[in-house]
Amino acid sequence: MATVILDAEVITMDAHTGSTPVPRSIRIEDGVITEIARQVSVSDADTVLNGQGRLVCPGFVNAHTHSWEYLAKGRYDNLPLELWMLYSYPILAQRPLPPELVGLRSRLFAVESVKSGVTTLVDDVLETPGQDFDQLDAVFDAYDEVGVRANISGHVINRPFIETLPYVADWLPEDIVREVRGQAVPTAEEYLAFSTEAFRRYAGRAGGRLRYMVAPSGPQRCTDDLLAGATELAVRHGAECHVHVLETKTQAVTGREFYGTTLVEHMRRIGALSPNTTLAHGVWTTDSDIDTLAEFEVCVSHNPVSNLKLGSGIAPWRRYHDAGVTLGLGSDGCSSSDTPRLHDVIKAAALLHKVTEPDPASWPTVEEVLRAATSGGARTAQLQADVGTLEAGKQADLLIYDLETLAFTPRNRAELQLVYSENGSSLRQVLVAGRVVVDEGRVITVDEDALLAQVRVLLPGIQREQDRVERRNAVFHETFDxxxxECAAQDVGVHRWSGEPVKP
Structure with missing residues (x-):
């Protein structure tokens, strides 16, 4: 039995019509779009959806996020990244999260994501003090149940955290330094073995809808052999290698202090760049860095809301486009942006870069922003053959909006209103692989009310544990500040708090 959407306004994001809505009908069989045209075949056995008064577009790809942070949503403010990480990614006193809580956290995160139009998650999952297969299984099981598509990582840091930042190891008390350095960290061999088993364990999961990816945390947080090995492993498996790079000015200083060059150049030297590599953030890249990324066909996941909240800076949107670097859009984690909703990110991306250049010709276009949210995000995730556009042969991951709402009234240019006026309130159905997972604002694959009731019961204990861990890690605050x-005062050759290059 097939599903047919008749007579809708459709944003295909393909090479022919792009972001311009065109009248189309869509036929879906076995989760795949088999026809998309003005008229498609319909049989009596088909499920027919009336598309009149509806806008259909590809599902959004959240190209960088951390479900790990969901339980710390709305907990922190006015902390730059390095200080915020003290509490969201604590160095000391963290206890392993039981798989049952990992599963609940992941279901809540997936539910909020799909309800806002995200059909694909690039979920950079970190568990502290370390990740095991019981925890990773819980994420895969949760996403399988909700019905979302996802790349799910084994995130790894294999250097003592105080050695991933400049200066702090020399400034902290000796007993604290000894305690941190005494913590076990995985070797490159251990992580690559874990990832090799993960690729085997999750191959074909949910019909290929769920995939494992490698995620070295950052070049300054991982040893060179782990970075190079993870890159090779990703290429071998056709998977994404997801790495945080140059998110903050501190990281720009770190590259110079640790390697005498930029972090991108260091990755090039050690063989850690490939078309399978996606850099999360890429705010403080130099012009030379951007040329290198284009040369190696590396993608960048742009996270404007998180970068704004943490004061990290403004990524060079137009420079990336001019160089031919593919951009995706990410929400980042729910503790750094406080939402997994990509509508917020899409509007922020469309607006933010209008204030970094005086020439309107250089400002983001709606076509560029929607491409980053769909086909660009799919490319960053190594999923471009499956999702990101509405075309015959692609997976039927799509969104259906009601055009008879205030957001689209008066109806002028629906693609502009999708970016600037819509916040997800007009979203009526969400399909992933042809399956309806959201209908009239409700996720129909899981019991959302039961999940909320469960977390309300557990929340007092969760928050007591968070309070305990925060008190322990406050010992680092003064030194990290x-x-x-110190790093903020240094000249690193680019000025990305305004988005403009440093003037000679």
Missing amino acids: RMYR
């Missing part, structure tokens, strides 16, 4: 201010 000093380090942040």
Whole structure:
């Protein structure tokens, strides 16, 4: 039995019509779009959806996020990244999260994501003090149940955290330094073995809808052999290698202090760049870095809301486009942006870069922004053959909006209103692989009310544990603040708090 959407306004994001809505009908069989045209075949056995008064577009790809942070949503403010990480990614006193809570956290995150139009998650999952297969299984099981598409990582840091930042190891008390350095960290061999088993374990999961990816946390947080090995492993498996690079000015200083060059150039030297590599953030890249990324066909996931909240800076949107670097859009985690909703990110991306250049010709176009949210995000995730556009042969991951709402009234240019006026309130159905997972604002694959009731019961204990861990890690705060201010005062050759290059 097939599903047919008749007579809708459709944004295909393909090479022919792009972001311009065109009248189309869509036929879906076995989760795949088999026809998309003005008229398609219909039989009596088909499920027919009336598309009149509806806008259909590809499902959004959240190209960088952390479900790990969901339980810390709305907990922190006015902390730059390096200080915020003290509490969201604690160095000391963290206890392993039981798989049952990992599963609940992941279901809540997936539900909020799909309800806002995200059909694909690039979920950079970190568990502290370390990740095991019981925890990773819980994420895969949760996403399988909700019905979302996802790349799910084994995120790894294999250097003592105080050695991933400049200056702090020399400034902290000796007993704290000894305690941190005494913590076990995985070797490159251990992580690559874990990832090799993960690729085997999750191959074909949910019909290929769920995939494992490697995620070295960052070049300054991982040893060179792990970075190079993860890159090779990703290429071998046709998977994404997801790495945080140059998110903050501190990281720009770190590259110079640790390697005498930029972090991108260091990755090039050690063989850690490939077309399978996606850099999360890429705010403080130099012009030379951007040329290198284009040369190696590396993608960048742009996270404007998180970068704004953490004061990290403004990514060079137009420079990336001019160089031919593919951009996706990410929400980042729910503790750094406080939402997994990509509508917020799409509007922020469309608006933010209008204030970084005086020439309107350089400002983001709606076509560029929607492409980053769909086909660009799919490319960053190594899923471009499956999703990101509405075309025959692609997976039927799509969104159906009601055009008879205030957001689209008066109806002028629906693609502009999708970016600037819509916040997800007009979204009526969400399909992933042809399956309806959201209908009239409700996720129909899981019991959302039961999940909310469950987390309400557990929340007091969760928050007591968060309070305990925060008190323990506050010992680093003064030193990390000093380090942040020292780095902020330095000249790194780019000025990305305004988005403009440093003037000679």
